Every structure is written in structure tokens, then in C-alpha cells.
């Protein structure tokens with residue numbers, strides 16, 4: 299038995315409760331992992347809020363989709379992308395459905411070795427945002443010499459988009475609240491505040507023009523500014539603005555009509571984990587909570603200003 303966090307109704311964080319569940323014995327191609335860290339992502343709250351549908355058949359709803367931990371049992375043919383998985387292995391798991399739990403049984407195809415130098419908190423929170431970040435850069439074709447606007451550059455996704463774009467040799471104009479500007483400048487980006495006059499501030503920061511824009515925020519301001527400043531709509535990418543799907547820019551992820559980028563995302567661990575391990579890619583952990591503090595953790599993420607990853611530590 300283990301403790302899992304479930305949503306028992308659609309609504310706010312108050313619908314979450316900790317419940318005891320049976321951990322399934324791993325079948326063929328599956329492994330069981332004792333969770334040491336699991337990340338809270340905004341999608342978790344969106345799923346049980348009712349925003350993405352409110353079918354009562356989906357309740358009680360398990361939450362979370364990435365983790366890091368230690369393998370406690372393996373089924374037959376438990377083969378991960380990096381090779382066979384064995385009891386005692388320290389691993390990163392993504393996807394990891396139901397990862398808000400003490401122990402999970404998952405498909406071995408999402409289980410890869412955790413680099414020893416990477417903390418549990420970072421290992422359990424880098425993959426969802428990191429795979430998304432890699433996908434945005436591929437979709438926007440960001441490379442050497444490009445000037446790119448990253449909306450929400452202090453966020454979980456945006457901070458990785460920023461660092462990875464810089465590593466590709468791009469100039470990054472990074473929107474964020476003032477309190478994050480020193481960190482963004484430290485990465486090598488040009489930070490600016492969002493809000494009224496954004497397009498003018500971007501023009502001033504990028505006098506030769508903007509080649510691509512990556513929106514991790516979804517406001518009309520972010521989308522309108524991107525469409526105004528980037529000539530090629532194929533190089534304007536959003537992971538949030540699904541309501542504006544008809545406007546010719548690229549939508550990525552699981553939303554209607556969006557490009558899921560399945561192969562790019564499932565291979566992203568190959569570059570992300572070495573980069574965090576060697577320190578060239580930084581994941582800011584803003585806060586950790588015990589598993590039973592999931593409602594508080596989700597409330598914090600829901601502010602939109604957590605300032606980094608929020609991690610549950612069972």
C-alpha cells in the first residue's frame with residue numbers, strides 16, 4: 299500500500315485528498331518506483347479544475363506525470379530507452395501518470411537512469427518542462443544568430459527555453475517580473491518586464507528585429523506582440539494560447555489541433571539530463587512540499603509566479 303493524492307471532485311485544491319492505494323505489481327514491460335520527488339505542473343490543476351472536461355467517470359483522479367525515485371520491482375522485459383531496468387536503480391520517470399504518490403507502477407519505456415549528480419528534486423521536475431522547452435525551440439527553428447522573444451522566461455518552461463535558446467547561440471529577449479531579471483541576465487538573456495508598452499520595449503532591446511517568439515504565458519499581450527514583431531508566423535510558438543488556434547502560429551502540446559511533438563519530447567532526456575548533470579542547464583526549485591501538502595503546492599503554482607519548480611517530496 300502507498301499514499302496517493304487524488305481529486306475526488308472537480309474544483310479547487312480543496313477537492314484533493316490523500317488516500318491509501320494498492321500499488322500494482324508490475325506486469326510485462328513495467329516497473330515499480332518508490333517516488334523520491336514529483337513535480338507540480340500547471341496542467342495538474344487544469345485537469346481537476348474542470349477546465350479540460352468534467353466527466354465524473356474520471357474521478358477519483360490521480361495526479362502528476364513525472365517523478366524521480368528508486369526502482370523497487372520490475373516486471374518481465376522491463377526495458378527502458380537506456381537499457382534494462384533493475385531493482386535499486388535510481389531513475390527519472392516521464393511520463394509517470396499518477397506520480398503524486400509514494401510508489402507508482404509505470405511503463406519502463408519512460409524510465410531512464412538518474413545522473414548521480416542531479417538532486418531528486420531537479421530530477422523529478424526537469425522532464426515535463428524540459429521536453430516542452432526542447433519542442434518549442436525545434437518548432438520555432440531557433441538557432442545561431444536568431445533573436446528570440448521568450449514570454450514567461452522566469453517560469454518552469456520559460457527558464458529552460460531561455461537557457462537552451464542561448465546555448466543554441468540565439469539572443470534572448472526574456473519577459474518576466476523585475477525580481478527575476480538578475481537571474482535571467484545571469485543566463486545571458488536581455489530581461490524586460492511584461493505589461494503595457496511591451497512591443498516598444500522589445501523593439502528597443504532588439505533593434506535589428508525579432509526572428510521568433512515562444513509564448514509560455516498565453517495572454518493576448520504575449521500573442522499579439524509576437525504576431526506584430528515576427529514576420530514568419532511559423533516561428534511564433536505558443537504552448538498555452540489554444541483559444542487563438544486559427545491565427546496561423548504554432549500550437550504545441552496536448553491541446554486541440556496542437557502538435558504533440560511526441561518523438562522530440564520522448565527523446566529530450568538524452569540532452570536534458572546530461573545538461574543538468576554537468577551544470578550547463580539550471581532548474582530553479584522554488585519550493586518543496588510533503589506529498590500531503592499537495593493542495594498548498596498547487597495553490598502556490600496557481601499564482602503563476604512561483605519563480606521555479608514546485609516539488610512534492612513523499
Ligand SMILES: NC(=O)c1ccc[n+]([C@@H]2O[C@H](COP(=O)([O-])OP(=O)(O)OC[C@H]3O[C@@H](n4cnc5c(N)ncnc54)[C@H](OP(=O)(O)O)[C@@H]3O)[C@@H](O)[C@H]2O)c1
Pocket residue numbers: 339340341426427430449450451452453454455456473474475476478492493514515516517536537538550551552553599602603604605606
Ligand atoms: N502545451 C504544452 O505542451 C505545455 C507544456 C507545459 C506547460 N504548459 C503550460 O504552459 C504554461 C506555463 O507553464 P510553467 O510550468 O512554465 O508555469 P510557471 O512556472 O507557473 O510560469 C509562469 C510564467 O508566466 C509568467 N507570467 C505570469 N503572469 C503573467 C502575465 N500576466 N504576463 C506575462 N507573463 C506572466 C510568470 O512570470 P513572473 O513570475 O516573472 O511574473 C512565469 O514566468 C502553463 O499554462 C502550462 O499549463 C503547456
